[in-house]
Amino acid sequence: MNISKDLKELIDANVISTEIAGKIDSYYKSKESTSTNKLFIVFGVLGALLVGLGIILILAHNWDNLPKLIKTTLAFIPLLIGQLLCGxxxxxxxxxxxxxxxxxxxxxxxxxxxxxxxxxxxxIDGDIASFTITWMLLCLPLVYLLKSSVVSLLYIIGITFYAGKVGYWSYPRAESYTYWLLLLLVMPHYYLLFKNKPKSNFFIVHNWFIPLSILYALGTIANNYEEIMFVAYLSLLGIYYLVGNSNFCNNQKLRNNSYLIIGSLGTIGMLLSLSFSWYWEDLLDIEFTFNTINNFAEVIATSVLFITALVLLIKQFQKKSIKQSTLIEAAFLLFTISFFIGLKLFLPIIFINLLIFLIGILTIRKGEQKNHLGILNYGLLIITTLVVCRFFDTDLSFVLRGLLFVSVGVGFFITNYWMLKKRNKNEK
Structure with a gap:
């Protein structure tokens, strides 16, 4: 497409003025300039990665044949080159x-x-965890000195790996509290991206990496009462969903609203896992008294996350009507109530299944109100997944199970057909 030629044609036909044509031409030139800069960034980063990997491969191939002095010199050469480049x-x-x-x-x-x-x-003796934390701390200044968002993302990956190594994969396990301090050290850069470049790709990618990293590392603090961590996880996911429902995030495209997507999918996934009997049977077997658990890290973390989620929920209901709720944002609160009931009774398993079903129905209703097939089918998918879970968890006959699947399939067809018919009618 030759925009200059098209603009000249429009001017000759008196469709637009010369002044307007100049503004249009300047607009498209600025877009081309931005696109070029993005390509330079991508290819520059990829080039740096390939050069670094190439040097490592060349050295690795001849490494055993080199004297110790040459090995040491070669070990520092990439570091020196990198420092000169940064300078x-x-x-x-x-x-x-x-x-x-x-x-x-x-x-x-x-x-x-x-x-x-x-x-x-x-x-020199050492393990992968100490190596990772040393590496990340040495490279953290690059995030601020060079304002490097790519290094910030690599740093987040590194500390997340460290948290998993210490908290999940090591024996004996240890609480990786250091992870939370390391995460705080990179948060000022995230805040600056939010303030200065809220629509940039770097900020959008950070919006995926940071919540997923926190979600992954949260389980590392569990030690004594792991059952209460489900309250913590659902509270954290509730925070994500409520943040994703804020005015700032709602103005973004859905694929860029990572907090809403993670919060919604994570909450539904957690509730579906809790719709089975295993968790509630285990909950009845533990002795859970406040005097014995009030100093444990998982209880403190759960309390902080729950209170934060509750404050955000109250603020949302002050701005929006409760009728607009899909129940996902309040799932953490309803589950917490069920958790304390479940310490004495087995009844909450029924409530959790009803809660998932209601969330599915309300999501379908929201999709119908917004005339949005994606939201509508998401609600249908929630109900379908619940039916599949009960397929493997009940003693119903295969005939009844088959009828359930047929009913859900017919529901998919009818609701989508009705929505499309309604949409076509409105367009006429």
């Missing part, structure tokens, strides 16, 4: 995003390779 960027290319990101990424991997190579050359 040049700060002095000469500080406003060039592509230079900042690519040089920071190169130095990030140079630091990691230098640490591991020196440890290997001189047989």
């Amino acid at each position: 040049f960027t700060l002095l000469k290319k500080s406003k060039n995003v592509a230079w900042r990101e690519s040089s920071a990424v190169f130095l990030f991997f140079a630091v990691g390779s230098s640490i591991s190579l020196v440890s290997q050359i001189y047989n």
